[in-house]
Amino acid sequence: MELELSSDQQLFVETTRRFLEAESPLTKVRELQERGQSFERDYWRQGAELGWTSMLVPTEYGGGNISESGLLDAALVAEEMGRLVAPGPFLPANIVAHALTRGGGAGTGTQQGEVLAGLLSGEVIGTWAFTEPGGAWDASGVRLSAAAAGDEWVLEGTKTCVQEAGEADWFLVTGRTGEGLTQFLVPRSASGVEVTPLVSLDMVRHFGEVRFAGVRVPASMVVGPAGGAAPEVEHQLQVALVLQNAETVGATDAVFEFTLEYSKDRVSFGRPIGSYQALKHRLADMKMWLEACHGTATASARAVASGSDQSTELISVAKSYIADRCPSIVQGCVQLHGGIGVTWDADLHLYLRRVAQNAALYGSAREHRDRIAALLDV
Secondary structure: OOOOOHHHHHHHHHHHHHHHHHHOOHHHHHHHHOOOOOOEEEEHHHHHHHHOOOOOOOOOHHHOOOOOOOHHEEEEEHHHHHHOOOOOHHHHHHHHHHHHHHHHHHOHHHHHHHHHHHHHOOOOOEEEEEOOOOOOOOOHHHHOOEEEEOOOEEEEEEEEEOOOOOOOOOEEEEEEOEEEEHHHHEOOOOEEEEEEEEOOOOOOEEEEEEEEEEEEEEEEEEOOOOOOOOHHHHHHHHHHHHHHHHHHHHHHHHHHHHHHHHHHHHOOOOOOOHOOHHHHHHHHHHHHHHHHHHHHHHHHHHHHOOOOHHHHHHHHHHHHHHHHHHHHOOOOHHOOOOHHHHHHOOOOOHHHHHHHHHHOOOOOHHHHHHHEEEEHOO
16 A cells, blocks of 8 residues: 555554564465365454454444554555465454444444454454345345344345355345345354355455345344445445455565566576566566556545545446456566466465455456446446
């Protein structure tokens, strides 16, 4: 992120980086993959102690941030996690905590007593069940039905691409009632909830399909006004994209850095490969694209954090550009490494997996260009 960091933010970034390098190096990522594990609970609890889960939560609810904008602080953590393709439910956990404490969408006392404290401590894992099979990555794709039944709601439908569905203790479920979108907190243990693991491109980021078959939820677990959740859902999507974009750019930045160093060290025909004019041109192009990714990610993060009227447009501009360019940059870096770049032992594929998967989640580049076109009415 192209932010002028305060001394507190700089210390926070350095502390986060040291922690990740010590607790989640790339060797740990490979170890988790071999075990078929997404992340370790103790690691996540330590991250929560560093403030990873509290930055989007106001202080009156037990949260706190480093600067005046918790979202920008969270984006700094996301960027550092991208640099080491780190595991953990950082994005979905923050979305759930944010939804429970944001303005009119704040959760009830029951929700905050049973769920929020655990989310902030890292003892409880929450995730957002939003998109549906064959549906768009926006409110128009929500078809899961929610019907009132006395003092309960009955949920019927399926959610897909739910991050850490198999590890989650609670789901923030976006459904549709006769009045409009409504969100619910649903425990993993609820009768009728069935989780099916999905194949994931990422080594340690797992996803699942969650079936809600006649799941009964008490009215106390409705998040925000029934039928009036559309503005909150749009905001949650924008926050998710800010964190995802920051992570993607952080991962791409790391790949470009070690590829640049490799181009100086790798000798071919008696000279470093980076000294050849054709490769200089490629590296220059990639650097230009990468700086533009930083710029769009930062501009959109600031717009969302400030509640700008342009936030919807800018976040789609950022996602569409980053989802196009970052995979291209990483693919170019793979090629610059030559044959070793496509081996299992090289770390490049760990980053390519994360960047490519992020490009498809929360809307593809094409979907976000369509959103921009709709906003501009062209």
